[in-house]
Amino acid sequence: MNWKSSLQQSFEKNTDMILQKLDGETEVSFYLEAEESEFVRFSKGQVRQATAVDQAEVNLTIKTKTKTSKISFPMTGVMAEDRQRFLLYFGKIQKELEALPENPFPIQFASSGQSFTNKEGQTPNAEFIIDKVKADASKDDFVGYLASGPIVRAVKNSKGTYHWYSTDLYFVDYSLFEGQQAVTANVAGSRWVEADWQNSLSESRAFLDQMRKPKKVLPRGEYKAYLAPSAVSELVSTASWGGFSQHAFQVGQCGLKQVFDGTKKLSSMITLKEDFTLGLCQPFSSNGELAENTVTLIHQGVGEKLLTCSKSAVEYKVTSTGANDWEHAQTLDLAKGQLSKEKIFKEIGTGLYLSNLHYVNWSDRQSARMTGMTRFACFWVENGDIVGPLQDMRFDISLYDLWGSQLLALTDFQETSVNNLTYIKRGLGGTRLPGALVDGFRLTL
Amino acid sequence: MMWIHKITEKTTHRQIKNEKLEESETTIDRGARVEVFENGVIGYAGTQDISSEGLIKAEQKARRLSVASQKNPLFRFSENIRPFAKGQYKSPIQKSLDSVSLEALMSLLIDCTKAMKTSDEIILRQAGVTIVETEIHSTGPQGHETLQNFSVISLNFMATAQRGSEVQYRTLHGRSAAYQIGAELFSRHRLIPNCEMLGRQALELLNAENCPTDQVDLILAPDQMYIQIHESIGHPLELDRIIGDERNFAGWSFVQPKDFGNLQYGSKLMNVTFDPSRFGELASYAFDDSGMKAEKQFLIENGKLVRGLGGLESQERSGLPGVANFRSSSWNRAPIDRMANINLEVGNTETEEMIQSMKKGLIVHSNRSWSIDDYRDKFQFGCEYGQWVEDGKIKKIVKNPNYRGRTLEFWRNLAYVGKDSETFGTLNCGKGEPSQIIRVGHSSPYCLFKNIEIFGGG
Numbered sequence: 030m031n032w033k034s035s036l037q038q039s040f041e042k043n044t045d046m047i048l049q050k051l052d053g054e055t056e057v058s059f060y061l062e063a064e065e066s067e068f069v070r071f072s073k074g075q076v077r078q079a080t081a082v083d084q085a086e087v088n089l090t091i092k093t094k095t096k097t098s099k100i101s102f103p104m105t106g107v108m109a110e111d112r113q114r115f116l117l118y119f120g121k122i123q124k125e126l127e128a129l130p131e132n133p134f135p136i137q138f139a140s141s142g143q144s145f146t147n148k149e150g151q152t153p154n155a156e157f158i159i160d161k162v163k164a165d166a167s168k169d170d171f172v173g174y175l176a177s178g179p180i181v182r183a184v185k186n187s188k189g190t191y192h193w194y195s196t197d198l199y200f201v202d203y204s205l206f207e208g209q210q211a212v213t214a215n216v217a218g219s220r221w222v223e224a225d226w227q228n229s230l231s232e233s234r235a236f237l238d239q240m241r242k243p244k245k246v247l248p249r250g251e252y253k254a255y256l257a258p259s260a261v262s263e264l265v266s267t268a269s270w271g272g273f274s275q276h277a278f279q280v281g282q283c284g285l286k287q288v289f290d291g292t293k294k295l296s297s298m299i300t301l302k303e304d305f306t307l308g309l310c311q312p313f314s315s316n317g318e319l320a321e322n323t324v325t326l327i328h329q330g331v332g333e334k335l336l337t338c339s340k341s342a343v344e345y346k347v348t349s350t351g352a353n354d355w356e357h358a359q360t361l362d363l364a365k366g367q368l369s370k371e372k373i374f375k376e377i378g379t380g381l382y383l384s385n386l387h388y389v390n391w392s393d394r395q396s397a398r399m400t401g402m403t404r405f406a407c408f409w410v411e412n413g414d415i416v417g418p419l420q421d422m423r424f425d426i427s428l429y430d431l432w433g434s435q436l437l438a439l440t441d442f443q444e445t446s447v448n449n450l451t452y453i454k455r456g457l458g459g460t461r462l463p464g465a466l467v468d469g470f471r472l473t474l
Numbered sequence: 475m476m477w478i479h480k481i482t483e484k485t486t487h488r489q490i491k492n493e494k495l496e497e498s499e500t501t502i503d504r505g506a507r508v509e510v511f512e513n514g515v516i517g518y519a520g521t522q523d524i525s526s527e528g529l530i531k532a533e534q535k536a537r538r539l540s541v542a543s544q545k546n547p548l549f550r551f552s553e554n555i556r557p558f559a560k561g562q563y564k565s566p567i568q569k570s571l572d573s574v575s576l577e578a579l580m581s582l583l584i585d586c587t588k589a590m591k592t593s594d595e596i597i598l599r600q601a602g603v604t605i606v607e608t609e610i611h612s613t614g615p616q617g618h619e620t621l622q623n624f625s626v627i628s629l630n631f632m633a634t635a636q637r638g639s640e641v642q643y644r645t646l647h648g649r650s651a652a653y654q655i656g657a658e659l660f661s662r663h664r665l666i667p668n669c670e671m672l673g674r675q676a677l678e679l680l681n682a683e684n685c686p687t688d689q690v691d692l693i694l695a696p697d698q699m700y701i702q703i704h705e706s707i708g709h710p711l712e713l714d715r716i717i718g719d720e721r722n723f724a725g726w727s728f729v730q731p732k733d734f735g736n737l738q739y740g741s742k743l744m745n746v747t748f749d750p751s752r753f754g755e756l757a758s759y760a761f762d763d764s765g766m767k768a769e770k771q772f773l774i775e776n777g778k779l780v781r782g783l784g785g786l787e788s789q790e791r792s793g794l795p796g797v798a799n800f801r802s803s804s805w806n807r808a809p810i811d812r813m814a815n816i817n818l819e820v821g822n823t824e825t826e827e828m829i830q831s832m833k834k835g836l837i838v839h840s841n842r843s844w845s846i847d848d849y850r851d852k853f854q855f856g857c858e859y860g861q862w863v864e865d866g867k868i869k870k871i872v873k874n875p876n877y878r879g880r881t882l883e884f885w886r887n888l889a890y891v892g893k894d895s896e897t898f899g900t901l902n903c904g905k906g907e908p909s910q911i912i913r914v915g916h917s918s919p920y921c922l923f924k925n926i927e928i929f930g931g932g
């Protein structure tokens with residue numbers, strides 16, 4: 030039996046075993062996050078380190094009428110071993126409940142039926158990518174890594190809810206360097222497509238060619254700028270930490286507070302949705318609630334809905350959108366606009382072409398200000414032509430302005446990028462975003 | 475040759491909000507990393523099945539990956555990168571964590587949020603505690619064996635004040651109050667006054683003016699120094715960054731191999747150490763994951779760069795001097811060069827003297843925003859709480875204090891170093907592909923920097 034099947038069987042049997050032990054007072058929810066991964070790390074087109082990881086974590090929430098607690102523990106897929114762990118940790122958490130204060134905002138576990146999604150693919154393993162990089166990129170200074178293999182999310186609770194979501198995914202996240210000039214790219218999918226890989230490498234090399242020109246050192250100031258979808262993604266991903274959260278909004282820490290309290294309107298070009306129909310992640314929360322298919326956060330510049338988890342729903346007496354506990358966006362879609370690819374350089378005229386941004390952080394949430402750096406394949410453009418690569422610059426700018434009066438156009442195409450975060454575990458989700466042409470992009474250092 | 479690292483970690487997080495329970499969560503993590511070293515290349519496999527059958531499977535995977543990597547390795551290592559080690563480490567604890575019951579801890583945290591309520595304008599009061607207990611047991615060839623036990627506590631206390639649309643907050647040390655320590659940290663008569671202070675200062679910020687835009691003398695409190703050291707000294711000195719491993723993700727470094735022994739990093743007052751032996755600091759330990767014994771070393775001496783932050787693999791690859799900092803975040807990641815405890819050694823100026831020396835200046839406390847470029851040069855930091863100084867005296871509180879600068883210029887403007895050091899740390903330093911978060915500690919006194927660009931929010 031393969032890893033996924035043994036895991037599924039053990040998860041089902043052992044959760045059932047606990048569910049049968051419950052008295053009428055106690056409710057439980059099990060949320061499983063698991064992966065069978067291979068990682069290969071490269072530098073200078075050669076292998077730095079290769080690591081295989083099997084991991085599965087069960088997040089158990091237990092509640093009675095007045096109390097709630099949580100425990101997470103690892104499971105192995107070996108039925109008998111897992112049985113002991115389920116019993117041990119269920120016992121521990123049950124006991125701990127007695128010593129805890131009451132939960133002032135107890136949530137209801139969702140009764141949302143059952144579903145089973147298994148997206149089969151065929152992902153490259155370590156040997157495959159090592160051969161590929163050697164064959165196709167040994168002349169490049171290729172640096173980056175492969176993350177590959179099945180990922181599982183599942184939830185089961187005492188209300189009869191059971192959703193299983195498994196998917197086979199890989200990405201190769203890489204950069205090509207020539208001295209200090211570099212371009213970055215990401216190839217991803219559920220099976221290897223040779224043409225995607227080859228196209229990505231040749232596009233990257235073409236970009237790198239443009240960077241051989243002398244570096245342009247700019248003075249601080251405000252510039253017209255084109256932000257490619259990958260640069261927009263850096264801003265949107267940072268904004269999704271607290272920028273669309275009900276809880277953050279209620280305690281005055283929402284980075285886009287004034288959009289959602291109606292005191293500020295963004296450009297009518299901005300329509301932003303949390304869109305689970307993109308199929309980039311599981312559409313359910315850790316307590317079994319199904320997410321709304323699409324949640325419109327901002328409609329034509331006007332704040333519409335905040336991401337709301339079941340806990341916030343109880344605490345602030347609002348409706349849940351089925352968001353995760355952190356209320357950060359997982360699968361954002363920014364509507365496209367009118368600017369065609371061919372016209373981008375002409376419309377920049379004289380200004381910046383920014384492929385990527387780096388280390389973006391809120392610099393002042395109260396005024397929606399963000400700071401960060403330009404990085405990888407960023408250019409100075411004059412009269413519609415690339416003059417040369419940009420010396421890295423820091424920006425510091427309010428999203429109220431950038432997505433408000435300074436937004437000139439969004440592209441008529443979008444790019445989908447998958448979540449490539451691998452802290453502790455491999456992430457799911459991603460974004461689908463257009464590029465953006467803006468005025469007054471403020472460079473400060 | 476093969477090494478097995480068995481890691482068990484229990485993390486409990488308890489948080490009170492406005493005198494009521496907000497969060498109670500325990501995470502149990504247990505797994506093993508098997509490392510197979512053949513023909514100069516190590517393959518790694520992590521598993522949560524630590525039965526002998528599970529370990530055999532992991533060994534097979536690790537061997538497979540070593541063999542695959544041998545086809546095109548970046549470097550073939552000698553056996554010197556894995557010294558023999560035998561020994562133990564235990565966090566210095568005065569009072570065992572079991573000595574405080576869950577009820578007692580919860581009641582303390584409830585009282586902490588009560589203490590923050592200095593006014594009805596304090597709308598949100600949070601008191602959270604994260605306790606991490608980690609055991610790392612490593613075994614290898616010829617009886618190689620180390621056992622290290624860590625006891626870590628991180629405090630997350632925050633008071634948020636609101637008046638109309640204005641919202642300001644104070645946290646305890648910008649959430650950097652994290653130590654290797656026992657239950658002695660849960661001392662009521664130390665925590666409660668701190669919580670009252672957070673409530674008071676959050677209110678002060680509601681009444682404060684915005685920080686002006688100017689170029690002035692700037693004093694960083696130790697709870698801002700910690701991140702300034704982290705981002706503009708720790709990361710750029712990591713040898714794996716300098717030799718290019720992190721270029722696709724965390725970034726490269728403005729520091730080049732030829733700079734060691736030559737580069738004047740900062741003013742003569744600047745002495746920076748890697749110190750894994752510092753009492754109570756978050757990243758103290760006896761051995762790194764390669765088995766190298768961890769010892770205090772100077773990285774920067776009288777302002778000059780002398781040593782980098784690289785373990786035995788990076789030292790062998792680069793020929794540069796390094797330290798014992800080859801560390802992984804857990805059983806599921808391969809070790810890489812990580813900073814650990816990076817400290818600015820004390821100087822000889824009292825904070826009061828520094829303030830008196832200022833004609834016009836700013837003192838900033840507790841980090842709230844941070845960003846730096848991928849070469850670790852152009853940075854910008856924001857803090858929670860600012861004190862405006864004129865003619866040698868603190869005149870008023872300012873809100874939203876920020877500053878920006880460039881690494882070398884900034885450290886060369888270091889003009890005074892304080893006498894007394896304070897220790898902070900974070901559980902969340904991120905790096906690596908696949909990515910890892912790890913614990914780091916930073917000790918520093920108050921420091922004064924000349925001619926720094928400052929500005930406010932809005």
Ligand SMILES: [Zn+2]
Nearest residue numbers: 704709903904
């Ligand atoms: Zn860091």
